[in-house]
Amino acid sequence: xxxxxxxxxxxxxxxxxxxxxxxxxxxxxxxxxxxxxxxxxxxxxxxxxxxxxxxxxxxxxxxxxxxxxxxxxxxxxxxxxxxxxxxxxxxxxxxxxxxxxxxxxxxxxxxxxxxxxxxxxxxxxxxxxxxxxxxxxxxxxxxxxxxxxxxxxxxxxxxxxxxxxxxxxxxxxxxxxxxxxxxxxxxxxxxxxxxxxxxxxxxxxxxxxxxxxxxxxxxxxxxxxxxxxxxxxxxxxxxxxxxxxxxxxxxxxxxxxxxxxxxxxxxxxxxxxxxxxxxxxxxxxxxxxxxxxxxxxxxxxxxxxxxxxxxxxxxxxxxxxxxxxxxxxxxxxxxxxxxxxxxxxxxxxxxxxxxxxxxxxxxxxxxxxxxxxxxxxxxxxxxxx
Ligand code: 3PG
Numbered sequence: 382x383x384x385x386x387x388x389x390x391x392x393x394x395x396x397x398x399x400x401x402x403x404x405x406x407x408x409x410x411x412x413x414x415x416x417x418x419x420x421x422x423x424x425x426x427x428x429x430x431x432x433x434x435x436x437x438x439x440x441x442x443x444x445x446x447x448x449x450x451x452x453x454x455x456x457x458x459x460x461x462x463x464x465x466x467x468x469x470x471x472x473x474x475x476x477x478x479x480x481x482x483x484x485x486x487x488x489x490x491x492x493x494x495x496x497x498x499x500x501x502x503x504x505x506x507x508x509x510x511x512x513x514x515x516x517x518x519x520x521x522x523x524x525x526x527x528x529x530x531x532x533x534x535x536x537x538x539x540x541x542x543x544x545x546x547x548x549x550x551x552x553x554x555x556x557x558x559x560x561x562x563x564x565x566x567x568x569x570x571x572x573x574x575x576x577x578x579x580x581x582x583x584x585x586x587x588x589x590x591x592x593x594x595x596x597x598x599x600x601x602x603x604x605x606x607x608x609x610x611x612x613x614x615x616x617x618x619x620x621x622x623x624x625x626x627x628x629x630x631x632x633x634x635x636x637x638x639x640x641x642x643x644x645x646x647x648x649x650x651x652x653x654x655x656x657x658x659x660x661x662x663x664x665x666x667x668x669x670x671x672x673x674x675x676x677x678x679x680x681x682x683x684x685x686x687x688x689x690x691x692x693x694x695x696x697x698x699x700x701x702x703x704x705x706x707x708x709x710x711x712x713x714x715x716x717x718x719x720x721x722x723x724x725x726x727x728x729x730x731x732x733x734x735x736x737x738x739x740x741x742x743x744x745x746x747x748x749x750x751x752x753x754x755x756x757x758x759x760x761x762x763x764x765x766x
Pocket of ligand 1: 400402440441523524527570720742743744745
């Protein structure tokens, strides 16, 4: 794998894949660690005299947080100037790229607007951008578990490098030993978590915890409707989970109570035995927190992915904060991952120094931890054989 930090890039047009995927609250993209850290890489390349063309995504085409990248350019520009170009492979993009001067950066629009992003073939998208730019840099470790064109397509056609953030992430992870690890699996993307159900103890929370409960046949009520809408491969995931929990269910702890949004939007804690209920779930309840905290105290090493609930609302950050506080106090080495968990740590006001290593990656880190080869790293020649 070649590193861009060790390369002369003066005057070169760099196609830079960043992960700027962040929380979106009522249409507003929120400043995030990913945006801040990516700005660091962009600044570095600009300073070295490169012309930087940034490719990134926000959300998924069927999701509520699927938006253009215009706000991301504004947020990046608070840290280093980046102009937004509302185009990816059309004339506007081509002209903007051709007009770039050394030390300037542009951000193209949401790469997931293009069907080509999801195609395994050599597409117009890859052909055009690889002919307009000189070198490709993947700085998005956190998307490197996706076989998508902006991650694996360009290295087939261009000289390719690992970006500063990806370099930092990979080098830090290579040093980590996660033997006998306790996995705290949460967050909003439960399909990613199933790969880690094997020999280790698991504390399931977030949407994953709810899906594990649904897989046992227990009805949750209003939350079942939410999960069916939110999770595109809901039925498949339930049947995969049924199978997996049949094999290793003894190692997986699931919530025994939940924080729901009751009447007038106020938090109420309800025991699992009293479900199904007409309220949606926003957090794990206090009884679950206690059980999980006892497990955290006993752990030798800990991997935590994603927040336990809807941490953007102070009423529902409680579960996540309780788990994070316990992990921060534990003597065990801790590895934490996921864009949202990074934000939750900030909002919980816990010093980042209290954790072993905090990664910007959620699903990619999980695949890495479970020993899977990441297609994005493979494309950069990371694996020796
Ligand atoms: C993430 O948020 O983990 C990355 O941006 C990847 O997003 P995805 O799960 O939608 O591919």
